[in-house]
Ligand SMILES: Cc1cc2nc3c(=O)[nH]c(=O)nc-3n(C[C@H](O)[C@H](O)[C@H](O)COP(=O)(O)OP(=O)(O)OC[C@H]3O[C@@H](n4cnc5c(N)ncnc54)[C@H](O)[C@@H]3O)c2cc1C
Ligand code: SF4
């Protein structure tokens with residue numbers, strides 16, 4: 001039962017306030033995750049190729065691609081491009 | 095089970111703290127270990143392999159961590175801190191603060207279901223920000239205890255973790271807990287701090303993504319590697335030409351740390367050898383002032399790296415600049431042999447071999463007495479030659495890098511000395 005499963009959350013909600021900034025950062029990450037998934041929906045890509053589609057700085061894309069990799073959303077294909085980049089593809093986890 | 099009286103308090107659960115605790119526990123002493131992080135293990139559990147044997151660090155560290163956790167004479171309190179220590183007659187009154195994990199350690203099975211579903215992403219401190227982690231997380235796959243912890247500062251209280259946890263282990267009603275207990279002796283095994291590479295702004299760490307520190311590189315080379323490969327943090331490119339800058343923040347009066355950190359030469363040579371294995375086509379250059387290969391097997395390890403093709407350039411690096419278009423780096427150095435003068439070289443990844451700094455976090459916990467530090471802020475050894483573990487405070491001892499830079503074998507040796515001195519001290523109290 002969901003009320004039973006969330007019983008202690010109610011307790012902390014009374015005394016701990018969540019900042020709007022944290023919620024915003026979480027929304028932002030979810031957007032980035034979806035954008036990476038979209039970029040990869042047409043097939044495996046390297047990080048510079050994903051960054052070009054997303055229009056975000058390379059280092060930010062690397063961080064987010066590696067984080068999505070860690071959480072099992074994407075994985076490397078094992079192929080390496082001529083200019084020495086790994087290709088990443090969707091792994092099935094939504 | 096938690097008691098109110100122990101023989102020994104060990105502060106810090108790195109390799110030195112674990113070794114001290116295990117030695118004392120095997121002799122029959124009751125030990126309480128306080129570790130501030132959610133897992134014991136210290137820096138060693140985050141390393142790839144160890145010099146000069148190239149043994150896998152976690153293969154050595156993990157069994158020791160579980161032995162520490164399971165020993166019948168050792169109680170481990172993780173995510174806890176000592177807030178004060180007060181001498182009362184021949185004992186110490188110790189106050190401890192256990193921070194809430196918001197997860198019941200007795201119920202959590204480490205299944206990571208919570209982590210897989212938490213929507214939050216923040217920088218993973220155990221991967222030095224190379225990747226993210228959730229607000230509810232298990233610090234790393236070899237963590238001990240392998241239980242989740244909620245980072246309440248970054249939690250958005252969405253409740254997903256509590257809904258999905260199959261063990262009903264999430265408990266947001268937890269509060270900080272304070273304990274007071276008595277011990278006969280204290281061992282400070284609080285380790286070292288990594289030199290923050292940002293304090294050498296001329297090297298561009300934090301500004302140029304392809305300038306990393308050696309701890310980050312050890313993570314990239316470890317079995318639990320965050321990128322599953324050695325690639326550049328800027329763009330995921332496989333590097334072809336990697337440089338090491340030795341003595342970053344060590345032997346350097348300009349940053350207030352004139353001493354040698356004793357580990358950077360050897361861990362850089364270790365990483366260079368591992369990189370040659372991982373990236374057989376890459377060129378590796380080590381910029382050094384001089385190589386200090388003083389330990390058993392170290393000189394041979396250094397020669398082995400040379401034979402493998404690692405380039406050693408005697409040169410002091412003055413500045414690192416980024417080439418915007420490629421993210422490659424221009425290393426400007428003073429050539430200390432050959433034709434001399436200022437030279438430049440291009441690399442596609444630079445690793446700063448950062449040294450050790452003293453961890454001064456526990457110096458103010460002693461009530462009504464002062465723990466003496468040496469001139470570099472490490473715990474001062476009262477008699478470095480004859481009783482290396484003794485501090486200026488009777489009954490208070492130190493082990494590992496708390497007293498100065500050391501590698502793992504030396505940290506273990508110093509833990510051996512600390513346990514022998516503690517045992518003799520406690521027996522003398524009777
Ligand atoms: C990049 C790098 C590579 C290295 N490679 C090698 C190698 O290949 N071979 C080798 O021999 N050595 C290597 N070393 C050195 C090795 O890491 C150290 O020798 C070893 O970790 C020292 O152990 P320690 O227990 O003294 O300290 P630490 O590992 O620092 O452990 C200290 C522990 O105390 C805890 N703590 C700190 N303050 C408190 C507090 N106030 N309350 C409670 N707990 C506290 C910390 O959280 C930590 O768990 C390397 C070091 C670096 C930086
Ligand atoms: S808190 Fe629950 S879901 Fe998270 S690791 Fe522990 S048992 Fe699994």
Ligand code: SF4
Pocket residue numbers: 208211212213214228229230244245248249250251252253254255256
């Ligand atoms: S309640 Fe907090 S820790 Fe749990 S899933 Fe939500 S954000 Fe993550």
